[in-house]
Amino acid sequence: MTKKIIVANWKIYVNSRKQAETLLKSLKNKNYKNIELIICPPFPYLIKAKSYQTLSAGRQVKVKIGAQNVFYEQLGHYTGEISPKILKDLGVEYVIIGHSERRAMGETDEIINKKVKIAFSEKLKIILCVGENLTTRQKGLKTVQNFIKNQLQKNLNGLLNAKGQRSNVIIAYEPIWAIGTGKFDTTEDAAQIINFIKKFLNTKPHTLNPKILYGGSVNSKNIASILKYKEIDGTLVGKASTNKEEFNKILKIANKIYLT
Numbered sequence: 001m002t003k004k005i006i007v008a009n010w011k012i013y014v015n016s017r018k019q020a021e022t023l024l025k026s027l028k029n030k031n032y033k034n035i036e037l038i039i040c041p042p043f044p045y046l047i048k049a050k051s052y053q054t055l056s057a058g059r060q061v062k063v064k065i066g067a068q069n070v071f072y073e074q075l076g077h078y079t080g081e082i083s084p085k086i087l088k089d090l091g092v093e094y095v096i097i098g099h100s101e102r103r104a105m106g107e108t109d110e111i112i113n114k115k116v117k118i119a120f121s122e123k124l125k126i127i128l129c130v131g132e133n134l135t136t137r138q139k140g141l142k143t144v145q146n147f148i149k150n151q152l153q154k155n156l157n158g159l160l161n162a163k164g165q166r167s168n169v170i171i172a173y174e175p176i177w178a179i180g181t182g183k184f185d186t187t188e189d190a191a192q193i194i195n196f197i198k199k200f201l202n203t204k205p206h207t208l209n210p211k212i213l214y215g216g217s218v219n220s221k222n223i224a225s226i227l228k229y230k231e232i233d234g235t236l237v238g239k240a241s242t243n244k245e246e247f248n249k250i251l252k253i254a255n256k257i258y259l260t
């Protein structure tokens, strides 16, 4: 079995350096060597997470660092934005793009595509979030599949058709109605949709063998039922990743699944 990927998306649930430090420290010297752990703090805490990474190098848990967002220009008059170059300069490896919470704030498929392209050209690893709302889900799985295919085509436009370098993109399938709501998708359905995404991306030379994660109200009680599907490569965890006891429970379970 390959290692499962766990992405911790802190959003702004973590809102002090002290809290960030406590969470990072709680991961120290834990024997989670069977998972790939990617921590995505708010921008101001990226450096703290990065310094922790250096500290923990050579120990059992290797943390990778991701940003929760990026802008689609590298330089210029864009007050308040963060460019891919700035992220690279900080040593950030991953970036979440297209999270539904950002889409809800007005980020369009076109904007997301611009972000994907520039992040790719800067060699940031992309975690692209896709997922349907409740109305779409209620129309059945076929409608959901078409919706997601459309999102992937628009968001990865240019990459899907590009020749040459592989994109290394990770997809997080996150049904919008399951994010931050405590409502959890039935894993059968999630696995089926994830299979569909894999098949679709596998037809494109640029995105062969993609890693696909599930996200939306993941916690220590449901993680085992998600990760038991071999087609689900990991999870994106929001709120539950900001509680040290709960998150360590999640990691412990994910780490064990690799061995079974």
Ligand code: PGA
Binding pocket: 009, 174, 178, 179, 180, 181, 182, 215, 216, 217, 218, 236, 237, 238, 239, 240
């Ligand atoms: P949640 O968030 O785990 O709090 O539902 C998931 C996400 O960030 O998409």
